[in-house]
Amino acid sequence: MAAESNIAELPAGLWAQPAIDTSAVGEVVENDPVQRVRLPASIRYDFVPGVATTRFLKGLKEKKILGEREADSDDVYVPPRGMSPTSGKPTTVQVELPHKGSIASYCVVHIGFGVNAPPTPFVSALVLLDGACISIYGPVQEIDYDKVRIGMRVEPVWVDDDQLDTSFESIKYWRPIDEPDVPAESLKGHM
Amino acid sequence: MGNAAGSSDLLRADLVLEYPFNRTTGPVIGAFYTGLREQVVVGIRDADGRVVCPPVEYDPTTGAPLTELVKVGDTGTITSWTWVDNPREVEALDRPYALALIQLDGADTAMLQVVDAPGPDALSTGARVKIRWAAERSGAITDIEAFELVEG
Numbered sequence A: 001m002a003a004e005s006n007i008a009e010l011p012a013g014l015w016a017q018p019a020i021d022t023s024a025v026g027e028v029v030e031n032d033p034v035q036r037v038r039l040p041a042s043i044r045y046d047f048v049p050g051v052a053t054t055r056f057l058k059g060l061k062e063k064k065i066l067g068e069r070e071a072d073s074d075d076v077y078v079p080p081r082g083m084s085p086t087s088g089k090p091t092t093v094q095v096e097l098p099h100k101g102s103i104a105s106y107c108v109v110h111i112g113f114g115v116n117a118p119p120t121p122f123v124s125a126l127v128l129l130d131g132a133c134i135s136i137y138g139p140v141q142e143i144d145y146d147k148v149r150i151g152m153r154v155e156p157v158w159v160d161d162d163q164l165d166t167s168f169e170s171i172k173y174w175r176p177i178d179e180p181d182v183p184a185e186s187l188k189g190h191m
Numbered sequence B: 001m002g003n004a005a006g007s008s009d010l011l012r013a014d015l016v017l018e019y020p021f022n023r024t025t026g027p028v029i030g031a032f033y034t035g036l037r038e039q040v041v042v043g044i045r046d047a048d049g050r051v052v053c054p055p056v057e058y059d060p061t062t063g064a065p066l067t068e069l070v071k072v073g074d075t076g077t078i079t080s081w082t083w084v085d086n087p088r089e090v091e092a093l094d095r096p097y098a099l100a101l102i103q104l105d106g107a108d109t110a111m112l113q114v115v116d117a118p119g120p121d122a123l124s125t126g127a128r129v130k131i132r133w134a135a136e137r138s139g140a141i142t143d144i145e146a147f148e149l150v151e152g
Helices: A050-061 B026-037
Strands: A036-047 A065-069 A093-097 A101-109 A122-129 A136-140 A153-158 A171-176 B013-024 B041-045 B068-072 B075-084 B097-104 B111-116 B128-133 B144-149
Touching: A050 A065, B026 B041, B026 B068, B097 B144
Parallel strands: A136 A171, B111 B144
Antiparallel strands: A036 B013, A065 A093, A101 A122, A101 A153, A122 A136, A153 A171, B041 B068, B075 B097, B075 B128, B097 B111, B128 B144
């Protein structure tokens, strides 16, 4: 705690809170005053993904990427939530998607957090799988972060077979493949 | 839900969403936390001369900065309460307790705190309570382990 107890002086001219009158409590609060406090806000969920997303997660354990669509629509949603977000109708048709897609959007992450964050800077991208109508999220590796571009073709890199699980982390990251970029125009509306 | 798969086939997982906030306190809230560490409760006098506890940095009515810290007592009066029958594991006590608004002696406002009581029948608005301090205090709200009912 002691290492964190010194807070730098404000630059001159900035508004600061007026001095506090501690005459009634001084001896109590002047010795080693608290200046920071850790307030971790934690919410514990018992997470049940539902039938459609359960199918998707079980697919990942078998290295399959499973989307779903309505019977009378070509829009394939992945991960599926069991219904079309635009019509509200159930997605009753399961569709196995290819392991190829295009980067629809991305950002370069300079401040990583979380136990599984790659070394910074790294690229975090939305990947539109071929045949899907919405993008899925994943980090992009095996390429310099400043060479990533919208429309770039990528494929998933899976964890080792014995590590495959009913988890999105079965896909370790995405990497470029040797195919020409798709036009950015074709990705519009698919983020 | 549930047309294709029976509920026994559904996946289920523990998921913890946590934000590790590390906040600066400023001199007013900092004095409050420091006081708790020293087993003293600190309030602040507002523009009308009323004592606000826990202290606030700005007058609740005018918004003017407040600066006059004052001590308040470690005993007080319950002004409102509710009984918590099923505490979650993250909560202050691992048994049923009351959440109460407590106006400490010397303060003109109430603070929300845990009252460790045998049951709801033991509680009433107007009941007198006293702070039970945590054995190890670090300058945090958890330095108040709970309030306990006292006579009178």
